[in-house]
Amino acid sequence: MNHRTEVEAPLKSVRITDGFWAELVERNCTATLPHALQRCKEEGDIENIKIAAGHSGGDYSGGADRDSDLFKVMEGAAYCLAIKPDEALDARLDELISLIAAAQEADGYLQSYFTSQAPDKRYADMSRCHELYCFGHLIEAAVAHFEATGKRSFLDVALRVADHADETFGPGKFETTSGHQGIELALMKLYRVTGERRHFELGKYFVDVRGDTERVKREYSGKPILEGDRRPGRNRPPAYRQDHLPVLEQREATGHAVRAGYLYTAIADIAMESDLHDYAVTAEAIWENIVSKKLYISGGAGTHQYDDEGFGDEYLLPNDGYCETCGGVAMMLFSQRMGLLTGDAKYADVVETILYNHFLSSTDLSGCLTFYRNPLSCSGPRERLPWNYPACCPTNVVRIIPQVPALLYATTGNDLYVDHFAGSAANIHLGTGGVQVTQETEYPWKGRVTITVEPETAFDFAMHVRIPGWVDGRPVPSDLYSTRGGSATPTIKVNDEAIDTTARVKGYCVINRTWQTGDQITIDFPMQVQRVYAHPKVEANQGRVALMRGPLLYCLEETDLGTDPEEVALPPEAELHAKHLPDLLGGVTALTDSAGTLQAVPFSHWNNREPGRMLVWVKENK
Numbered sequence: 001m002n003h004r005t006e007v008e009a010p011l012k013s014v015r016i017t018d019g020f021w022a023e024l025v026e027r028n029c030t031a032t033l034p035h036a037l038q039r040c041k042e043e044g045d046i047e048n049i050k051i052a053a054g055h056s057g058g059d060y061s062g063g064a065d066r067d068s069d070l071f072k073v074m075e076g077a078a079y080c081l082a083i084k085p086d087e088a089l090d091a092r093l094d095e096l097i098s099l100i101a102a103a104q105e106a107d108g109y110l111q112s113y114f115t116s117q118a119p120d121k122r123y124a125d126m127s128r129c130h131e132l133y134c135f136g137h138l139i140e141a142a143v144a145h146f147e148a149t150g151k152r153s154f155l156d157v158a159l160r161v162a163d164h165a166d167e168t169f170g171p172g173k174f175e176t177t178s179g180h181q182g183i184e185l186a187l188m189k190l191y192r193v194t195g196e197r198r199h200f201e202l203g204k205y206f207v208d209v210r211g212d213t214e215r216v217k218r219e220y221s222g223k224p225i226l227e228g229d230r231r232p233g234r235n236r237p238p239a240y241r242q243d244h245l246p247v248l249e250q251r252e253a254t255g256h257a258v259r260a261g262y263l264y265t266a267i268a269d270i271a272m273e274s275d276l277h278d279y280a281v282t283a284e285a286i287w288e289n290i291v292s293k294k295l296y297i298s299g300g301a302g303t304h305q306y307d308d309e310g311f312g313d314e315y316l317l318p319n320d321g322y323c324e325t326c327g328g329v330a331m332m333l334f335s336q337r338m339g340l341l342t343g344d345a346k347y348a349d350v351v352e353t354i355l356y357n358h359f360l361s362s363t364d365l366s367g368c369l370t371f372y373r374n375p376l377s378c379s380g381p382r383e384r385l386p387w388n389y390p391a392c393c394p395t396n397v398v399r400i401i402p403q404v405p406a407l408l409y410a411t412t413g414n415d416l417y418v419d420h421f422a423g424s425a426a427n428i429h430l431g432t433g434g435v436q437v438t439q440e441t442e443y444p445w446k447g448r449v450t451i452t453v454e455p456e457t458a459f460d461f462a463m464h465v466r467i468p469g470w471v472d473g474r475p476v477p478s479d480l481y482s483t484r485g486g487s488a489t490p491t492i493k494v495n496d497e498a499i500d501t502t503a504r505v506k507g508y509c510v511i512n513r514t515w516q517t518g519d520q521i522t523i524d525f526p527m528q529v530q531r532v533y534a535h536p537k538v539e540a541n542q543g544r545v546a547l548m549r550g551p552l553l554y555c556l557e558e559t560d561l562g563t564d565p566e567e568v569a570l571p572p573e574a575e576l577h578a579k580h581l582p583d584l585l586g587g588v589t590a591l592t593d594s595a596g597t598l599q600a601v602p603f604s605h606w607n608n609r610e611p612g613r614m615l616v617w618v619k620e621n622k
Contacts, residue, residue, distance in 0.1 A: 007340070007410060007411055007412065008406050009405075009406060009410065009411065009426060009428055010147070011083075011147070011148075011406040012082050012148070013426055013427045013428065013429075014406060014409065014425075014426040015083070015424060016083075016404070016405050018440075019422060019423035020445070021422040025083060025401060025402055025404065027367040028076070028398065028401040028402055029080040029084065029402065031366060031368060032076075032363070032367040032368060032398055032401070035368040035386070036073045036394060036395060036398045037073060037077070037092070039387045039391070040069060040073055043069075043387065044059075044060070044061025044066075045061070045066055045067070046070065046096070046099070048112040048116070049070070049096075049099050049103050049112050050103075052115040052116045053099055053100075053102035053103035055099070055102065060113065060116055060117050063130075064111070064113040064129045064131070064134075065130035065134065065180075065390060066113065067110075067113070067134040067137075067138070068130065068133060068137040068392070069390070069391045069392070069395045070096075071137035071138045071140070071141045072137050072392075072396060072398065072399050073399070074141045075137070075140055075144045075145075075398075076400075076401075077092075077093055077398075078093065078147075079144055079148065079402035079403055081145075081149060082144075082148035082402070083405070093145065093154075094153065097154045098153075100138075100157060101156075101157050103115065104157060104161070107167075108161055108162075108163050108167075110135070110138065110157070110161050110164075111131050111135075114131065123174065123176075125179075126178060126179055126219060127243075128179050129179065130179070131178070132180075132183040133178055133179075133180040133182040133183065135162075135186070136178075136181075136185070136186035137182060139158045139162065139183070139186035139187065139189065139190050140189060141158075142157060142158035143158070143186075143193055144399075159190075159194070162187065162190055162202070166198055166199075169205065169206070175209060175212075176219065177207075179241050180258075181262040182262050184269075185203070185262055186203075187200065187203030187206075188269035188270070191203070191273065200274075203266060206266075208246070210241075210246065211244060211245040211246035211247065211249065211250075216238050216243055216244075236256075239254045240256050241255060241256065242259060242260050242263050247267060247282060248278050250282060251282070251285045251289065252286065253289050253294055255308065255310045257301045257302035257310050257330065257331070258302075258324065258326040258329075258330045258392070260310070261327065261329075262330050264287070264330075264334045265330065265333045265334045265337050267282055267283045267286075268283045268334060269337060271341055272340060280341060280342075283334075283337075283338060283341070284338070284342075287335070287338055288478070292478040292479070293315055294312070295331075295476060295480060296317055297376070297475060297553060297616070297617075298353070298354075298357040298374065298376060298616070299328055299332070299354030299355075299357050299358040299359070300321070300323030300324075300328050300374055300375075301323070301324075301330070302321065302324055303321040304321060310322075315535060315537035317541070318540050319377035319540055319541070319615075319616065320377050321376070322373055324374075325358075325372060325374060325393035325396060326392050326393055326396050329354075329359065329396045331354060332351050332354040332359065332400075335347045335351045336348075336407065339351070342506070343417070343464075343508075344506040345466040345467070345506055345507025345508050346469065346477035348420065348466055349474075349476070350476065350477065351419075352468065353475070353553075355404070356444055356552055357552065357603050358374055359400065360605075361374050361603050361604050361605075362374055362393060363394075364384050364607070365585065365586055365608050368386060369385060370386075371384050371607075372393050376555075376617060377614065377617070378612075378613055378615075379613055380613060382607060384607065404420075405424065407419060408420045408422060409428060409437070411428060411429070411430055413430070414430050414432055414460065414461040415462045416428055416437070416461060416462070416464065417464045417466070418437075418463065418464065418465045418466060420466075421441050421443040421523075422441065423439055423440055423441055424438065424439045425437075425439075426438070432459055432461070435453060435454065435455040435456065436453075436454040436455075437451060437454075438451070438452045440452075444551050446527065447524055447550060448524050449521075449522075449525070450520060450521070450522050451463075451521040451522075452520050452521075453518075453519040454518070455515050455516065458515065458516040459515065460512070460514050460515075462510055462511065462512040463510070463511045464505070464509070464511075465492060465508060465509045465521065465523065466507060467507060467509055468525065469507070470530070470550060470551060471488070475530075475532050479535060480534070480538070481532050481533065481535070481546075482532070482533055482535075483533070483548075484533065489502070490524060490526060491523070491524045492509055492511075493521070493522045494511060494513070494519065495519060499511060527550045528549070529549050529576040529577070530548045531546075531572075532545065532547070533545060534617075544618060545570060545617070546616055546618070547576065547600055549589065552589075552603070553602070553603040553604075553616065554601065555600060555603045555606050555616045556599075556600055556614065556615050557601060557606055557614050558613040559610045559612050560600075561598070561599075566613070566615060568598065568618060568619065570593075570619065570620050571621045574598075575593065576593055577591065577592055577593075577594070578591055579591075579592060584601070585601065585605045585608055586605075588602055
């Protein structure tokens with residue numbers, strides 16, 4: 001696999017200015033984040049840190065993974081600060097960081113459960129407890145805080161945690177790895193900030209030690225976990241944690257979808273930060289296995305076939321599958337890293353699918369209620385909750401939405417990649433000069449995008465504009481799903497001069513020229529309603545059709561139909577039309593048939609009215 005490492009645009013250099021994502025980013029910072037911080041207080045996450053710091057004699061709440069919830073919320077808060085300064089939020093983070101620093105032990109260890117409840121059982125059960133997972137989320141939060149504010153207070157805590165991990169684990173030390181991945185990709189982030197190779201090497205060690213036969217036999221012996229914890233289903237096989245084979249021998253996605261996605265992200269990170277080609281090959285093979293045989297049309301991952309929140313057998317994609325919010329987040333991170341590694345637009349296609357469908361369906365219009373699972377059918381009323389147990393999903397929402405600005409662009413040398421489309425303004429630094437780029441668009445409702453280019457001085461560089469796969473009738477970059485009709489040729493003009501959009505490099509239309517102030521790219525992506533069909537081996541959806549328009553997946557809700565969506569059959573010849581309805585669900589484009597008897601709404605917006613049944617894959621009359 002040929003690869004070319006790119007760099008995403010720094011978050012602080014890109015500002016979302018208007019439109020679809022501006023509303024969501026603002027909602028996250030003003031509603032979702034305060035709600036999450038309050039829940040961390042009410043659920044005892046902050047109190048747990050106080051207990052570990054010796055500042056409280058209260059009762060500990062929850063299990064060994066609870067610190068990670070607070071750390072993810074703090075990461076989201078840091079990204080919100082990067083987007084918009086907020087003195088009160090800045091001070092709140094300083095207060096929490098001081099508390100966390102006080103809970104850190106003399107050797108750098110930091111995990112409130114074991115410090116306060118079981119100090120003699122540190123690392124006693126690596127396969128089932130979450131110490132390194134919590135370390136990872138602390139490190140990610142600290143890196144985000146440092147990059148957003150320039151302050152070292154949290155970063156210094158993270159560096160002491162990393163030093164402790166480096167002194168404790170590795171060849172000739174404690175030779176093991178985490179049961180729940182997270183520290184691996186976090187150490188890669190830390191390495192990018194510090195430049196210290198030992199951080200890279202430790203993250204790589206935690207990846208490489210997986211699949212060691214003798215260690216696996218010792219750690220998966222069926223021993224009980226912490227006293228008093230008798231939850232069912234805890235003695236999982238090694239494949240659940242992707243510990244069944246050495247990583248470089250793995251070619252198929254297996255086990256818990258979140259753990260897997262975080263591991264695969266770290267493998268891609270290793271390839272990006274080194275010349276170790278085998279890691280790129282492994283990451284590519286696993287990604288292709290998922291996208292070709294195990295990915296839901298929404299971008300969701302995980303069927304729960306083996307009661308493991310994990311990947312099932314090939315082509316087994318039941319519509320009531322698990323599709324945990326965090327599973328989609330992990331797959332999105334993996335795909336984003338693969339795009340940076342290879343410069344191939346197909347990875348951004350999958351990021352887009354996950355963002356607009358699986359991910360956004362998890363949260364209601366207030367931003368404060370969340371689904372843990374996001375299946376493609378609902379046979380009865382479901383409600384999102386103010387907080388999930390565990391709270392991994394709502395806390396992932398808090399930290400992912402404010403990172404969206406950083407997804408829009410990537411660079412390598414004098415090449416600028418436009419990966420996603422949103423009203424925005426960015427200051428981009430290329431190899432030989434700086435350039436300001438602005439986007440104006442009503443995407444995803446409309447397919448017109450205007451990009452204005454303002455270089456500091458006129459200079460040559462290449463603009464790579466992604467042509468989304470859905471434009472060509474490819475909902476995902478494989479044969480897992482296909483469309484019949486509905487594709488059309490996009491148009492791109494530079495200063496009113498048409499560009500050949502059929503000549504593409506890895507899915508991008510490449511415009512190489514001497515750019516001058518005021519140059520303007522006008523893009524029109526045709527947005528027909530597309531009927532989507534599953535691969536013949538996906539038994540659950542034979543005789544069924546899904547509907548898409550642009551990047552958005554649609555669904556039928558009982559509240560619109562007045563009946564169970566399973567009772568509806570869509571004639572193959574029925575014409576479907578798009579109509580923007582500003583008063584529906586905050587303003588969405590719905591799909592209707594000519595008779596006006598059917599209305600489909602974006603899957604991202606379902607379950608925001610009367611509770612009822614829902615269906616994505618609709619029966620089709622023959």
